[in-house]
Amino acid sequence: MDKKTTQEEINRTLWEACDTFRGKIDSSIYKDYVLVMLFLKYLSDTYKEHLEEYMEKFKGNEVMVKRAMSRERFIIDEKCTFDYLYTKRNDSNIGEIINKALAKLEEDNPGKLRDVFMSIDFNSEAVLGKTKDRNAMLRTLIEDFAKLDLRPSKVGDDDIIGNSYQYMIERFASDAGKKGGEFFTPSMVSELLARLVKPKENDRIYDPACGSGSLLIRVANQVPGRKVAIYGQERNGQTHSLCMMNMFLHGIDDAKIEWGDTLSNPLHLDDGKLMKFQVVVANPPFSLDKWAMGFAGDNDDKFKMEASLDPYGRFNWGVPPKSRGDYAFVLHMLHSLAEDGRMAVILPHGVLFRGASEGKIRKKIIENNLLDAVIGLPEALFYGTGIPACIMVFKKNRNRTDILFIDASGEGNYEKGKKQNKLREQDIEKIVETYENYETVDKYSYVASIEEVKENDYNLNIPRYVDTFEEEDPVNMDEVAENIKNIKAEINKVEEQMAKYLKELGF
Structure with a gap:
């Protein structure tokens, strides 16, 4: 029986492939090259195996084989295959050859791969160095991936490739420190959000700051057969590309992931209005500075964001401060929520108690009876920041x-x-159990009435409601007095002994 390609083998090969770049390029940049090569190798190996199967099935009848191959998930020209790139790995213009292969892949698969590779340049001198160094790196990268057999018959379970992709993104996020948090939410935090919103069959699921898509995939995985519609938007071009590839590698071909600034240019619209979703989740950038710059136009210097500048009316309850975009995302998400919608968002604790415009927005949200729960999370869960966050x-x-x-x-x-x-x-x-039971648990949870929240002036700081103070055991004063007495006696003994020694020494 043929030996299967295991998850561990793929993960190890991928991590070794990173050695090609380590010390030469920052991991937040080289991750894109490694992940694109994984995607290309997987597409190429899958296409190659299916071609062989059809050649056998149709006994070499090229017309029938061509017709069958035209129905594949992706159309791959011979010059786009990994095997072709491998034969060209020693060419002096290998970076250009890879770029052309990726451009051709996009061109031949416009419905799926449009703009997926546009943010990555395998021939960039600025990123990969001068020709000799660049060619050496790319040759080594191709040779590393040549060791991997990613044909479906060798991999077996489809999720293995997706899991490896996810593993790499998580390793890169850990490596990248603060920057890592920009494209990846730790898997167990994503799992928690997914279980809190309880997606159902045929729900529309949306993440307005979707990063590399891991959170969306976790939510979709809650539904058997992933019978949901997935929507996302991401403003970083390279991260948008990672997200698209992540979806395909997890077998999700119909996700609608847009590229652009969600706050100033939301791209999921119905007849010019914000599209509505049954489930909305996000881990937006914490307290994003200059979040409204997309509304500024040419008058950048003296620009002041006003509710009237937003054609979708998202900031009528208040305009968040220019240096903290947390509530800008919350308001966008609430305006994107369907009538039976559920929404969970990861935020810094400041959103619970900060005043001024944020206090007014918080009051409006509570008065409109939209807030269901506030969950305080442990510190240091997220990449690059030790601060504790909360889920609203x-x-x-x-x-x-x-x-x-x-x-x-x-x-x-x-x-x-x-x-x-x-x-x-x-x-x-x-x-999740406490949330589902919606109950007060001593030192863990508290169900607050709207009157209590009003009395607290709409301040949602968790310690105001959940008392986690642990009383210390009562002190036995007789025991303390006895201890003090014994200590004093001990000190007297030592002092007497010291006096003897000093006398002997002539002091």
């Missing part, structure tokens, strides 16, 4: 007016790591 859960048409507060930040509710803490399965289960 929103619902349209709620059948209650209370708000549930959960403090899951205490010891025992997570696993401590050297650089980063982790949520375990049991921690997620505890949060």
Whole structure:
């Protein structure tokens, strides 16, 4: 029996492929080259195996083979295959050859691969160095990937490739520190969000700051057979490309992932209005500075964001401060929520209590009975930041007016790591169960009435509602007095002994 290509083997080969670049280029840049090559190798190996199968099935009848191949997921010209690039690996213009292959792939698959590779240049002197160094790097990269057999018959389970892609993105996020948080949400945090919003069959699922798509995939995986419609938007071109490839490698061919600034230029529209979704999730950039610059036009210097500048009316409840875009994303998401919609968003704790315009927006959201729960998370869960975050859960048409507060930040509710803490399965289960039961649990959760929240002037700071103070055992004063007495006696003995020694020494 043929030996299968295992998950570990793929992961190891991919990580070794990174050695080609380490020390020469920052990992936040070279990740794109490694991940594009993985995607190309997978497409190429799959296409090649299917071609061989059809040649055998149709006994070499080229017309019938061509017709069958035209129905493949992706059309791949011979000059776009990994094998062709391998034969050209020693050519002096190998970077240009790879670029042409990617451009041809896009051209032949406009419905799926349009703009997927436009943000990556395998012939860039600025990124990959002068010709000799660049060619050496690209040759080594191609040779590393030649060791991998990614044909479906060798890989077996489709998810293995997607899992490897995800593994690499997570490793890069860890490597990239603060920048890592821009394109990847730790998998167990994504899992928690996915379980909180409970997607159902045929739901539209949307992430307005989708990064590399890991959160969307986690939410889709909650539904058997992923029978949902996936929508996302990402403003970073390279991250948008990663997201598209991530979807394809997870067998999701119909995701609608747009490229652009969601706040100033939302691209998921119905008849010129914001499209509505049953499920909305996001881990937007924390407190994004200059979030409204896309509205500025040419008058950049004296620009002041006003609600009237947004054609979709998202900021009528208040305009978030220019240096903190947290509520800009929340308001966009709420305006994108369908009537039976559920929404969960990861945010810094400041959104719970900051005043001024953020306080006014918070009050409006609560008065409109949209906030369902506030969940405090442990510190250091996210790449590049030690600060603890929270999850705000929103619902349209709620059948209650209370708000549930959960403090899951205490010891025992997570696993401590050297650089980063982790949520375990049991921690997620505890949060989800408490949310589903919507109950007060001593030192963990509290169901606050709307009156209590109003009395607190709409301040949602979790310690105001969940008392996690642990009382210390009462002190036995008789025991303390006895201890003091014994210590004093001990000191007297030592002092007497010291006096003897000093006398002997003549002092």
